Amino acid sequence: MAKTRDPLGPLDFVTSFFAMLLAVVIALILASAIFGWGGSTLGMGGDSVCVATDLRTFDLTEDPYGDVRKDDGIHRGVSVSPDGARLCDPDPGFREQALSGLTEAPSAVVFFGFVLLTRRIIRYARQQGLFSAELARRIARLGWLLLGGLLVAGFLRWLGEGLLLSSMIDSMSWTDGWFSVSVPALIGAVGIVSVGRVMSHAAALQAEADATI
Amino acid sequence: MPSYQLRSVWGPFSTIVNLLTFFVGLGLFLTALIVPLTLIGGSGTVGIEGDRDGQLCAHAGDLPVEDVPTKGDYSEQIGEVESRVDVVPIELLVCEPLKGLDHKAVKYSLKAMTEVPTFAVYLVFLFGIRRVMIQTDRGGPFGHETARLLTRLGWWLFGGLIAATLIETTAESLLIGTMVKGQTSGWAELDFPAVMILGALGIVGVGRVLKQGARLQDDVEGTV
Numbered sequence: 404m405a406k407t408r409d410p411l412g413p414l415d416f417v418t419s420f421f422a423m424l425l426a427v428v429i430a431l432i433l434a435s436a437i438f439g440w441g442g443s444t445l446g447m448g449g450d451s452v453c454v455a456t457d458l459r460t461f462d463l464t465e466d467p468y469g470d471v472r473k474d475d476g477i478h479r480g481v482s483v484s485p486d487g488a489r490l491c492d493p494d495p496g497f498r499e500q501a502l503s504g505l506t507e508a509p510s511a512v513v514f515f516g517f518v519l520l521t522r523r524i525i526r527y528a529r530q531q532g533l534f535s536a537e538l539a540r541r542i543a544r545l546g547w548l549l550l551g552g553l554l555v556a557g558f559l560r561w562l563g564e565g566l567l568l569s570s571m572i573d574s575m576s577w578t579d580g581w582f583s584v585s586v587p588a589l590i591g592a593v594g595i596v597s598v599g600r601v602m603s604h605a606a607a608l609q610a611e612a613d614a615t616i
Numbered sequence: 617m618p619s620y621q622l623r624s625v626w627g628p629f630s631t632i633v634n635l636l637t638f639f640v641g642l643g644l645f646l647t648a649l650i651v652p653l654t655l656i657g658g659s660g661t662v663g664i665e666g667d668r669d670g671q672l673c674a675h676a677g678d679l680p681v682e683d684v685p686t687k688g689d690y691s692e693q694i695g696e697v698e699s700r701v702d703v704v705p706i707e708l709l710v711c712e713p714l715k716g717l718d719h720k721a722v723k724y725s726l727k728a729m730t731e732v733p734t735f736a737v738y739l740v741f742l743f744g745i746r747r748v749m750i751q752t753d754r755g756g757p758f759g760h761e762t763a764r765l766l767t768r769l770g771w772w773l774f775g776g777l778i779a780a781t782l783i784e785t786t787a788e789s790l791l792i793g794t795m796v797k798g799q800t801s802g803w804a805e806l807d808f809p810a811v812m813i814l815g816a817l818g819i820v821g822v823g824r825v826l827k828q829g830a831r832l833q834d835d836v837e838g839t840v
Contacts, residue, residue: 416817482711483709483710483711486708489704490701490703492700514811601826604757
């Protein structure tokens with residue numbers, strides 16, 4: 404009999420690491436709230452609220468920024484410019500704090516929700532065996548949840564950024580946020596749905612084996 | 617032969633991989649046409665992502681960003697900023713015109729090394745996954761070769777992404793050093809793609825599960 408390596412080992416290790424990280428983050432949030440340490444949590448509660456934009460056309464090495472070139476040893480012909488800028492409101496109200504939370508919290512919830520559901524699936528697989536119809540269904544459901552979660556989080560981020568930008572710049576509207584979703588993560592989510600399908604075939608195979616042997 | 621339908625095993629994932637392979641293939645073909653023209657003409661955009669037309673750029677993390685533009689400087693681009701709002705540059709981009717570039721070969725190589733390694737890792741992975749799907753369509757999802765290939769692809773993605781990040785950060789540091797005396801973007805810019813590395817280990821896990829499925833299939837076929 405060939406040696407069987409734990410198929411869930413690598414994933415178990417990584418998801419345990421992220422689950423521990425989540426526990427530490429929650430502990431820090433609670434400690435921060437109790438002891439009043441301040442600082443920003445998921446975009447909320449900080450002294451200021453910031454939103455990124457993609458402004459990037461300034462040449463800082465032209466006058467009146469000649470000193471930057473001289474002091475920093477920038478070679479002749481080389482230009483320096485910002486690759487985007489952050490707009491910050493140093494005195495945010497409740498609305499700004501909530502909108503800032505909307506730009507960061509949904510993605511974090513999706514990520515940690517995914518990690519926790521993955522851990523539940525690993526635990527289920529260890530208890531009930533690798534090949535069962537219920538496990539296959541759970542994996543496929545996880546894939547669909549991740550797919551939906553990523554899209555919803557992307558939408559909420561876009562909405563939050565747009566509303567924040569419009570509150571900071573007169574000429575911008577609430578539709579000027581930046582909609583971005585990680586394409587590899589989306590493909591990964593569809594991949595998880597497919598893994599669920601493969602596992603349902605494995606469950607059928609297992610049932611066939613159980614009936615035969 | 618098991619009674620289930622083999623062709624639908626990977627479902628929409630298979631369609632996505634096929635589409636990606638097509639577009640990446642097309643992109644590589646177009647790049648093969650455009651890059652020589654760019655190098656000969658000394659203009660155009662260098663790099664897969666592209667920075668600025670006619671310039672070669674690198675990200676500088678530790679130049680003194682506090683010296684740079686004020687709110688008023690941005691008003692031409694974005695309109696009137698509310699008086700309470702501060703504008704802070706996120707990161708600086710250091711660029712050099714391609715025309716008259718010194719040490720062109722070295723700088724082009726360094727620029728390529730800031731972007732190509734990750735692309736190469738994903739490219740190999742993409743073609744590997746496509747091969748897995750072709751094998752699955754032919755012989756079902758539970759083959760020993762399919763399981764082995766998928767496990768290897770997972771480890772490739774895991775190690776490849778870590779190595780690519782290290783190479784790209786080093787290349788970016790060296791490139792900055794050719795444009796700004798005594799400057800490097802440095803290891804502070806090291807940014808590993810944690811989610812993809814997590815996904816890579818997930819793929820290793822799926823490969824091992826398929827291996828167990830292959831053994832199960834052997835048992836069923838041996839018994840029947």
